[in-house]
Amino acid sequence: MTGTRPRTAVITLAAGRHEHLLLQQDGLAASPAGPDHYVVVSMADPAIAALTAGRKPAADVIGVPRQDGRLPLAAARNAGAARALSFGADLLVFLDVDCVPGPELLNGYARAARDGALLCGTVAYLPPAPAGGYRLDSLHGMARPHPARPVPEDGQVVRGGDPRLFWSLSFALTAPTWDRIGGFCEDYAGYGGEDTDFAATAAERGADLWWVGGAPAYHQYHPTQHPPVQHVDDILRNGAIYRERWGTWPMEGWLREFASRGMAAYEPATDTWRRK
Template sequence: MRRVAVITPVCGRHEHLLLQQRALAVGSRRPDHYVVVTMDDPVAGELVARREPPGDAVAVERRPDAPGLPLAAARNAGARRALERGADCLVFLDVDCVPGPETIARYAELARDDSILCGTVSYLPPPPPGGYRLDDLPAMAEPHPARPVPGPGEIVPEADPALFWSLSFATTATAWERIGGFCEEYTGYGGEDTDFALLAAEAGVGIAWLGGAPAYHQHHAVSRPPVEHLDDILRNGALFNRRWGHWPMRGWLEDFARLGLVRHDPRSDGWVRTAAAPRRADPAGMP
């Protein structure tokens, strides 16, 4: 039987973290290891230590030379700790994501060396009075309109690396080591997911959607387009362009341009901010 680790980066969102922990505790397959990577958040480490059985907290600090949360570095740190503990299946869950009762079992059963498996992620409305109830989440959540929704146990290959997201995915230790993890030059929001998917493709590891492994994304304030992440998107987009020769997140960039926040330079295919960055909608900086 595989030894499964769940890896979750955290900065704030403590109520979201606690609900994720509750869901993991009642699932049909509990993880063998639960690694919570705290980013400038000692309180989250305390919450993990009080869990029964206790989780494993790993602290990753912001780089002084780079703005934004070190999300890529946090996922890599969590994977290293999980591998040190003997895990051979790595399940990455965003702190906002609540796994369904069969999600960890499905990932553990079907994880493979030639593909990263992505379970479906559905979005929840704001919580009712008293908070979310685990049994109510499937009826409350709406699937993402731009992602496939496979049937239970169905695996659907994905050819477009831009559709990969790190909210909920699983890989074997073998595949992770072939890919080499996330590029830690990315900090803050955007770019690192598609970069990871392209690294996976270069390593011969595909992307696939997995049915029957749902995650329910807890509500938090966001902007459309995500203006609070404007500087992160410009910085990480430029890094991605240096590494891969084209810009990611072009839809967001074009939306920013329509708002007068950025302009596109066709000579260099670069994007430049033309207005002051707006106030952040999310003080924690988590996407």
């Protein structure tokens, strides 16, 4: 954005991962240009408010309930954006709770921001934390970039990105661009699909995906399963919603892996994936 620095809100969602959230808060506090507003959306985690209280930047904690026992990721992001916009945010920066911002993340996003652009900064992955935990000044040297995502140099912006590569770990957009896209579809609940839908909606409504160098985030380690078998029911449910809205199935790599493990099956006659 040109001219004066935009009023910037950072929005994160949390349910557990308390140590990760606190390190993110520390990273924001250490940034040369901190956020004007830090919105933490607690997804049915009553400990979040006390956990973040009295620390910098001050956390504006709001809560959303679970949806039929599922984490309401889409609804929580919409609630966080609504809160930030009600306080006059010009630029919305969404960070996954596992992501620690690099010192220049906010400035990098502010420099690149334009109406009509959906911005994705680089995210590099950290190994397990050493004894005593991560140190902010050592994250850059420890982290490794994702092999399937662009990694622009500092100050470089790669326009015309593939919406299918959009990720919600770290992204930003101006308030008018958020309004143009219309937020996340709240039909989705639980793990998977809502961010792919958001990127498809953004593309349909003329928002271009830009990969932004110089807006780094570092993803804190946590154990994962590949494929995410613990989320198979959510992925099948949300995949079906996406299929109904867009005519194709998302997350097909995972679906095929579920099938290879006897957990799901594809029915070509109806273009349907079902649980086995």
